[in-house]
Amino acid sequence: MDVAKAIAILLTNGGKAKDYIGLDKIKKKGVPKIMVPTSSGTGAEVTFTAVFLDEETGSKAGMNGDPLYPDAAILDPNLTLSLPAHVTAYTGIDALTHALEAYTSTQAHAISEIYSLEAIKLISQHLPKAFANGDDIEARSGMLMGSLLGGKALATAGVGLVHAMAYPMGGMFGIPHGLANAVLLPYVIDFNMIGSMKKYAALANVLGEETHGLTLREASYLTVVALWNLNNDVAIPSNLEELDITQDKIHEMAEIALTVTRPVENNPRKPSLEDVIHVYTQAYNGTLSAFSL
Numbered sequence: 001m002d003v004a005k006a007i008a009i010l011l012t013n014g015g016k017a018k019d020y021i022g023l024d025k026i027k028k029k030g031v032p033k034i035m036v037p038t039s040s041g042t043g044a045e046v047t048f049t050a051v052f053l054d055e056e057t058g059s060k061a062g063m064n065g066d067p068l069y070p071d072a073a074i075l076d077p078n079l080t081l082s083l084p085a086h087v088t089a090y091t092g093i094d095a096l097t098h099a100l101e102a103y104t105s106t107q108a109h110a111i112s113e114i115y116s117l118e119a120i121k122l123i124s125q126h127l128p129k130a131f132a133n134g135d136d137i138e139a140r141s142g143m144l145m146g147s148l149l150g151g152k153a154l155a156t157a158g159v160g161l162v163h164a165m166a167y168p169m170g171g172m173f174g175i176p177h178g179l180a181n182a183v184l185l186p187y188v189i190d191f192n193m194i195g196s197m198k199k200y201a202a203l204a205n206v207l208g209e210e211t212h213g214l215t216l217r218e219a220s221y222l223t224v225v226a227l228w229n230l231n232n233d234v235a236i237p238s239n240l241e242e243l244d245i246t247q248d249k250i251h252e253m254a255e256i257a258l259t260v261t262r263p264v265e266n267n268p269r270k271p272s273l274e275d276v277i278h279v280y281t282q283a284y285n286g287t288l289s290a291f292s293l
């Protein structure tokens with residue numbers, strides 16, 4: 001889908017893909033494009049972003065701008081039935097991360113929150129079923145709609161620190177985007193919690209937890225635990241060590257993560273270099289403060 005977006009604007013704008021890396025560098029609308037996703041993750045069928053690997057630098061780079069918005073998206077769950085279980089899990093948690101990070105983004109607003117909440121509900125209900133039985137057409141449908149709504153949420157409110165911290169894990173260790181996000185997700189929410197406690201507390205209900213009589217902090221912790229359990233259900237490794245990331249690279253990864261400026265700025269808690277090192281270290285050791293509940 002990202003290649004289609006890039007070709008569509010290159011046909012009308014000319015030049016090379018590299019000329020348009022960054023924000024709002026594309027001047028003319030592209031040729032019409034209809035997106036048909038075959039996984040439930042990126043939400044690229046409704047976003048204005050196209051991401052590529054720069055083979056010279058080894059890092060990912062994206063073009064961003066309104067001309068990249070697709071003209072139509074067609075969701076057919078039959079096209080996702082053959083997605084292997086582990087790809088279903090990685091892409092599904094990526095979609096969930098889009099919705100969660102958009103929900104607590106500093107750019108969130110009434111409309112983006114509607115997209116986020118519905119996406120979180122759909123994905124948390126349907127991902128374990130789609131993982132357990134890839135032929136479950138109802139679960140596949142729910143995941144496709146959840147992924148699209150997560151894309152709408154991220155297109156309007158942006159993503160946060162999970163995405164920034166996942167970025168160097170892809171660049172330095174070749175870990176797939178969705179997998180890196182999934183492993184980091186509970187740890188980053190654990191860190192973010194005090195920055196948006198009311199919203200994180202509200203998410204516990206959306207994720208199916210019972211919060212009656214709980215304090216905001218207790219309900220927020222339940223959100224972290226629910227995400228941890230969901231990861232566990234779909235066989236996501238529980239820490240960075242299991243991904244063969246070495247501890248001596250944490251400092252370098254943290255420095256790179258902070259260069260991913262927009263997601264860092266969107267994050268509900270402003271992270272320092274020490275903070276990012278701390279979160280990677282927690283994720284390496286498998287330590288969550290929510291476990292103290």
Ligand SMILES: [Fe+2]
Pocket residue numbers: 042094095098163177181
């Ligand atoms: Fe993502």
